[in-house]
Amino acid sequence: MVSAEQLFDEMADAIEWLDDEKSMELVEQAISEEIDAVDIIEKGFTRGLKIVGDKFGTGEAFLTELVAAANIMEDVSERLSRELAVSDKRVEKKGVFLVGTVAGDVHTIGKNILKSLLEVNGFEVIDLGEDVPTKTIVEKVKEIKPDILGLSALMTTTITEQKNVIKALEEAGIRDSLKVMVGGAAVTEKWSGDIGADGYAENASDAIQLALQLLGGN
Ligand code: B12
Incomplete structure (x- = not known):
């Protein structure tokens, strides 16, 4: 079994290389291994998305690539939001x-x-x-x-x-x-x-x- 850290690295790479399919596979794998949804977003995918953003900033990536990475991130976030909702702690209203x-x-x-x-x-x-x-x-x-x-x-x-x-x-x-x-x-x-x-x-x-x-x- 791969470690959570390795999975986070793979997530960052998958979004950096605009690989939608691999990204979603990694999300499912991480969920099944009960890795925290917030860590998946913050330690994994956000890191890769920011790399695409940096590349866009320096002219190494085009707007179409920025949009593609954003679309993957939206799919990932949507899936994880559903996961978070399932684990809803039903705490008192804050x-x-x-x-x-x-x-x-x-x-x-x-x-x-x-x-x-x-x-x-x-x-x-x-x-x-x-x-x-x-x-x-x-x-x-x-x-x-x-x-x-x-x-x-x-x-x-x-x-x-x-x-x-x-x-x-x-x-x-x-x-x-x-x-x-x-x-x-x-x-x-x-x-x-x-x-x-x-x-x-x-x-x-x-x-x-x-x-x-x-x-x-x-
Ligand atoms: C994805 C993205 C896009 C997507 C957005 C899709 C979408 N539905 O959101 C698209 C492709 C549409 C896009 C468009 C543009 N983008 Co853009 N984009 C990005 C990118 C790569 C990632 C942003 C992101 O989603 N990060 C992931 C999330 C999880 O992080 P986050 O937003 O920071 O949020 C976290 C925290 O900040 C915090 N947080 C967020 N909000 C709040 C609010 C409160 C109250 C609190 C407490 C916390 C909090 O919690 C979040 C979760 O942890 C950034 C690069 C970067 N480093 O941020 C560039 C970036 C922001 N974009 C940039 C630019 C230039 C543009 C465009 C002008 C490009 C263009 N030529 O058209 C347009 C702007 C359109 C507009 N008018 O807004 C520049 C901005 C430069 C600057 N001037 O500061 C950046 C920095 C890229 C770069 N290096 O050049 N972009």
């Missing part, structure tokens, strides 16, 4: 979490993983989708009154929209009625502090811990 990817940004994979993990951990999640205008986010906060708002942004060009949302919440006089968490590949702890967010998490597992902390439950 709070309402409103989540969306900011205006100008269509990256959804990380947000969707975060959503699945929040649900498994007892949050009621309302997903506004991607490329969500700041105005819509503010309206939804007024309507839904969530405990936490999570803003995802993957690009250096769109993280400024996280700042705009916080400013708009302040202007609407509702900033203090909720906690705001920011995340996504282009976001840093420092950026989170600079724009007055309540917290940042590098990955979905840390985001759950942070969300619980912000609600005073941990």
